[in-house]
Amino acid sequence: MTTETSPEMAEVVPGPNTQKAFRDALGRFATGVTVVTTHSEIGPLGITANSFASVSLDPPLVLWSPAKHSRRYHAFAEATDFAIHVIGEEQAEIASRFSRNGTAFDGCDWAPSDRGVPLLNGCLARFECSTVTTHDGGDHRIVIARVLRATWRDGAPLVFSQGQMGRFALPDDAD
Numbered sequence: 522m523t524t525e526t527s528p529e530m531a532e533v534v535p536g537p538n539t540q541k542a543f544r545d546a547l548g549r550f551a552t553g554v555t556v557v558t559t560h561s562e563i564g565p566l567g568i569t570a571n572s573f574a575s576v577s578l579d580p581p582l583v584l585w586s587p588a589k590h591s592r593r594y595h596a597f598a599e600a601t602d603f604a605i606h607v608i609g610e611e612q613a614e615i616a617s618r619f620s621r622n623g624t625a626f627d628g629c630d631w632a633p634s635d636r637g638v639p640l641l642n643g644c645l646a647r648f649e650c651s652t653v654t655t656h657d658g659g660d661h662r663i664v665i666a667r668v669l670r671a672t673w674r675d676g677a678p679l680v681f682s683q684g685q686m687g688r689f690a691l692p693d694d695a696d
């Protein structure tokens with residue numbers, strides 16, 4: 522039995538009128554930040570996403586979830602090939618630009634892959650992917666893909682939590 526006073530907890534039953542509170546609860550889970558890119562009917566397309574997750578080592582599978590309400594949904598849900606770029610802590614500008622605008626490649630260091638997918642250079646890690654299957658996920662679609670090639674460099678990740686982008690700190694890091 523603990524004698525410590527519990528911190529005050531908020532509680533919500535998720536439903537149509539409590540979406541903001543539900544998001545607040547979900548936002549306690551910190552994630553990295555990625556930019557997913559693909560070749561689309563209108564040319565190179567990107568989107569900032571934090572729904573990325575590793576799934577399997579053998580076979581090498583990852584997932585991410587495009588939102589059905591996004592104007593970019595169909596291009597990404599139907600993409601056979603795409604790339605997932607893990608954003609470094611000094612690259613918040615790239616994450617911001619692709620959250621606002623899917624065609625914001627001007628000024629980015631990028632080149633098409635051998636499969637025509639726009640590849641951003643300089644990110645912390647990059648996964649070149651081929652879609653294996655997609656599943657319905659409520660207001661999102663869950664895209665599961667095989668990783669054809671992984672590229673990475675040393676560095677610290679950009680982190681997203683509670684609606685804000687920030688930095689990863691080790692427990693004894695001085696502020």
Ligand SMILES: Cc1cc2nc3c(=O)[nH]c(=O)nc-3n(C[C@H](O)[C@H](O)[C@H](O)COP(=O)(O)O)c2cc1C
Pocket residue numbers: 554568569570571572573586587588589590591592593594619620621622681
């Ligand atoms: C940190 C962060 C994470 C996001 N994660 C996702 C995601 O996983 N899936 C998604 O569809 N949109 C995600 N978004 C939203 C898109 O980046 C983009 O803002 C949204 O699609 C804009 O709407 P539009 O596509 O209609 O222009 C995220 C945005 C931010 C800032």
